[in-house]
Amino acid sequence: MLLPWLTGLAAGIVFLHFLQKLVFPYFWDDVWYLLNVIRCAIWLKMRVLKGEVFTVLEKFLSLAEKQPQKPFIIYEGDIYTYQDVDRRSSRVAHVLLNHSSLKRGDPVALLMSNEPDFVHVWLGLAKLGCVVAFLNSNLRSNSLLHCIRSCEPRALVVGADLLGTVEEIFPHLPEGISVWAMSDSVPQGVISLTEKLSSASDKPVPRTHHVVSSLKSAHLYIFTSGSTGLPKPAVITQLQALNGSAGLWAYGCTANDIIYITLPLYHSSGALLGIGGCIELGATCVLKKKFSASQFWNDCRKYNVTVFQYIGELCHYLCKQPKREGDKDHQVRLAVGNGLRSDVWREFLDRFGNIKICELYGATEGNISFVNNTGKIGSVGRTNFFHKLLLTFELIKYDFQKDEPVRNEQGWCTPVKKGEPGLLISRVNEKKPFFGYAGNKKHTERKLLYDVFKKGDVYFNTGDLIFQDQENFLYFWDRIGDTFRWKGENVATTEVADVIGMLDFIQETNVYGVPVQDYEGKAGMASIILKPNRSLDLEKVYEQVVSFLPAYACPRFLRIQEKMEITGTFKLQKFRLVEEGFNPLKISDPLYFMDNLKKSYVPLTKELYDHIMLGEVKL
Incomplete structure (x- = not known):
């Protein structure tokens, strides 16, 4: 009697398992994702209920006590333990405490490349309760000045290799900013932080300097172009920093992992997910000054790397390297990042082995994020019943010609159908706030959409077009507005246009x-109209863009037009120009290509176009 019953039960379980796999194939992936989110939320809530405002800095300080001799940062073969980083960051704090007028809450700008002192200065300033503004180390001239002015810092700390960049703008810096350099040799008017560190105390900084009363207080400013205009300092609160630091833990990383960080620390991925993630785990990171495709796997083998961060370009460059017999000879098990194309994704796994790819989506200043917890190739995440309970977002119709969301006769926005790209917007409320940007409030207002589906509702405009397939997987489609991504960076079109427009013949x-x-x-690509009776000087255009723009923002192509089309809202027409691209066989206007060897723009011939399309000419 018992045997038939057990046999029936087993058959029922097998049938239910088969049915679940058939009808709800991602059920357990969704449950796992939900449990991780709930665990993180409960952990934060318990801290608050206990009256503890536990920040990333507090977590680091506790680790420096519990595991002082454990390596925290490995850089160019040198090892910096948790205790080393704690003591040197305390030296930074004591120098600034004793030799400057900085006080709690003051913004301080940080202009440094990837190096241990970036972390030392960041944590040292955090110990003083200062808000640290990470400056893009690629910026120069007016762009750099704009960023410094917009965050209104009381001081600027600069790395030795970027001191020349600051010297160029030194006479134009706002009054009242003290400039500190991680260098023994400094020009007049700059203070050597390195010199003062040698005699500074490394004793703990009193907690009263940095203790916070609310997780909503500002911790960092991280610059982002958003969807319009020049870079803006996004406010990163203590809560956002904590959420970012929990990312690697949520993906299954542990204290035993060794994480390879080649992404720039001035971005949220490198700083919050990378360094912050290592602190949350109590793990070790291998920090690289700059990504090198030829050294990548050798570094991974040398330092026993198990996890690395990526952007799509990074994996693409690795796949372009000459194939070697030992391509799968490494200990890397996990890669976390964004922007990985489906074809590169497949090629990467086929060539380098069974590495779990954790593709994610999230804007630095945004209140919405997605995680591809199933490994679906090409997807940035998946929405499900659980996700909808936690986050309110929509994909709405967008008018590419007018460059604005579509509204119906009643003035409401309209959700797109599955398979149709739509503008991703996220509901702003008490649980999912949008903290905006420092400085000019109009920048914050421009990122918000009001009265979207009903009177009084407010949504954050991500500026990204996303589409959702029939299985509810989400895929990145494109960006809108006056920015586009190149070499992993957001390029602000208005910034580039302003630089080119400074030439007297434009x-x-x-x-x-x-x-x-x-x-x-x-x-x-820049479409240009020349002034009447003026000729185009291609060498001057080249000199202008390389002198005033970071390398990733320099236009690779020029197009000379006689007139410009405008949209119905009197904006310059870009949609048709983007569609037409740079094919000389389809465009009758003169076209030019940026030639770094000749230090000029050269005519874009059919032969040169073919070489570009075949990958024989690097961009």
């Missing part, structure tokens, strides 16, 4: 991004 400039075969993102 009347008007329209900048946009164009897709290029086998490249992530879009390459910059």
